[in-house]
């Protein structure tokens with residue numbers, strides 16, 4: 292594909308937009324009218340195309356079903372206060388997507404397919420970007436292996452797609468987390484920092500066990516000592532201790548490098564806050580809680596935005612927080628929301644404007 296080529300668009304016969312109640316959106320349930328598709332084979336990407344959203348057909352031997360070469364991203368487009376539309380930091384998702392592709396021995400997606408494809412799709416679907424507070428159009432780029440052959444080997448063919456879903460808030464209430472010490476999410480040298488499907492499949496059972504105990508999610512600890520905090524579900528975590536923001540460092544390679552995490556760090560530093568990226572043990576959290584210096588805990592992620600944590604259960608010790616009084620979480624969320632709404636300065640050019 293030549294960079295300047297317009298992407299071919301085949302329009303759906305009828306839009307489903309008016310069938311959907313935007314005031315009552317559950318996360319990831321409704322999809323827009325179109326999707327982007329591009330295929331890779333013999334070392335070459337074909338032209339991406341935008342086509343009506345529809346089921347896809349595949350062979351039962353398709354490699355991804357058996358060996359799990361499958362990666363994805365999550366991005367949001369927002370309707371700004373002046374009625375224009377913009378996508379939040381999508382270039383960072385492209386970079387992470389291709390890091391995931393490298394780790395999973397998959398083809399990398401060229402920038403013009405990912406970015407131009409997404410922009411064009413968003414322009415076609417602009418009526419789907421919600422106006423309501425805390426709502427967005429969630430964009431899901433993904434890629435999977437399409438060789439039709441059994442045997443553990445990297446596929447020679449891949450399908451890259453982008454679908455979109457109008458969404459409201461992911462979590463409707465502050466979260467209660469269970470500090471997980473038996474199951475692990477990721478090991479050093481593994482695939483924890485790749486956004487690959489198997490990581491999420493592996494989290495389902497431990498999360499189901501935590502839910503049966505009355506919690507919303509698990510807070511993962513490290514695989515070696517079950518001592519250091521990692522992350523949570525689909526969010527990175529932040530703690531406020533003695534007024535400083537602390538978040539687990541990415542050095543172990545076991546934590547997803549969240550784009551919201553990076554944004555929170557930068558916004559907090561702009562606010563003059565001290566941010567520490569370092570190892571933090573659950574024992575340190577418990578000790579600070581007992582001293583009364585541990586005052587806030589919150590998660591940060593594209594889907595979850597800033598999600599306050601109201602309870603952390605560590606063995607038989609419960610740490611409870613007043614979610615109303617979380618000044619740091621509130622302030623950071625307000626600034627990020629204002630940037631996304633286009634009502635605060637965007638000095639780093641995080642918002643990529645799209646027509647429509």
Ligand SMILES: Cc1ncc(COP(=O)(O)O)c(C=O)c1O
Nearest residue numbers: 525526527547549550551592593
């Ligand atoms: C495991 C995991 N951690 C953290 C995050 C947060 O990353 P981001 O802020 O880029 O959405 C996500 C969401 O993508 C995730 O799935």
